[in-house]
Amino acid sequence: MNRFEEKLGEVSARLRKQKIEILQVNLGKLCNLACVHCHVEAGPTKTRENMNHETAEAVVYFMDRAQFKTLDLTGGAPELNPNFRYLVSEAKKRGIHVIDRCNLTVLFVPGQEDLDTFLADHQVEIVASLPCYLKENVDKQRGKGVFDESIKALLKLNELGYGKEGSNLILSLVYNPVGPHLPPAQDQLEEDYKERLKEDWGIVFNRLYTITNMPITRYTKYLKAFNQYETYTQLLMNSFNPATLDGLMCQNTLSVSWDGRVYDCDFNQAQGMQMKNGRLLTIFNLDPAQLEDFRIATGEHCFGCTAGCGSSCQGALESKK
Secondary structure: OOOHHHHHOOOOOOOOOOOEEEEEEEOEOEOOOOOOOOOOEOOOOOOEEEOOHHHHHHHHHHHHHHHOOOEEEOOOOOOOOOOOHHEEEEEHHHOOEEEEEEEOOHOOOOOOOOHHHHHOOOOOOOEEEEEOOOOHHHHHHHHHOHHHHHHHHHHHHHOOOOOOOOOOOOOEEEEEOOOOOOOOOOOHHHHHHHHHHHHHEEEEEEEEOOOOOOHHHHHHHOOOOHOOHHHHHHHHHOEEOHHHHHHHHHHOEEEEEEEEEEOHHHHHHHHOOOOOOEEEOOOOOOHHHHHHOOOOOOOOOHHHHEEOOOEOEEEEOOOOO
16 A cells, blocks of 8 residues: 555545546647656657547547536647647537646747637637746746747737636646745735736736646656655655645546546556556546546555645645635
8 A cells, every 4th residue: 555545544535536527638748848847758759659530539529428527638738739629629519618738838839820819719728837937947947948938928828818807718827846845825826926927028817826746757857866856755745635635636537648548637647557447448448437436546646736735737725824
């Protein structure tokens, strides 16, 4: 038994699938960036691990069989996959809300010149990575020049109406720590972001999500290179907060990988912890009824979602008092 399961036992808790409200689809590992914190280890050279049209069609077929509210598209840079626009269009036809987890700089990749208008025309919610409002911190984590391109992209999106009051175009930003520590209070940090971005650049957005860096895959290598892995993982374990358990995204989210395999969450996907019920489950053979009260696979990385105020793809799970 892993230490996270032991902690669940101490608080008499269990994690089971509830009604699936979010289908999160990872279209692949191809990305124009190679961020140090990226738990899927995406990058410009990952050209083979990307969703084909057959798998994208299986996702659409699942849309017709399962009653979920939101399609959450991620990667890599999901927009670089040729099936991205197909999935967006098919979801919108079915009245499903669509989220694009966007790194912002992808708007300037050759061939993506009309991406911003496509997203606006389909009223896709943009959840954009911006780990800090300071250039030095962003470029340190994501690469030289990324901050300046991110600002240009945000201004471009604002011009289309994204993030503006009275608009149906939702623009959310994502903060994750530059170093091995927990995020600060989400509400206060959102106020700081809004003040600085408005004052410095005239940029507006709807909300900020704070997400804890997960000590897996590429970030594990980064932490170990600086002899910080043990300290950081101990911090996460010591900061376990049982009040976050009810809000964990693994309970109402189904994660689909680029090759159609299904997982409880994106982090389990990165760890290769595929869902199984006598056999490994895929989007091709999954019956939505199978998910009812399905036991969620856990590992010690789950402390990352339950530390402090908690962390999910929708940000903090609990407000700091």
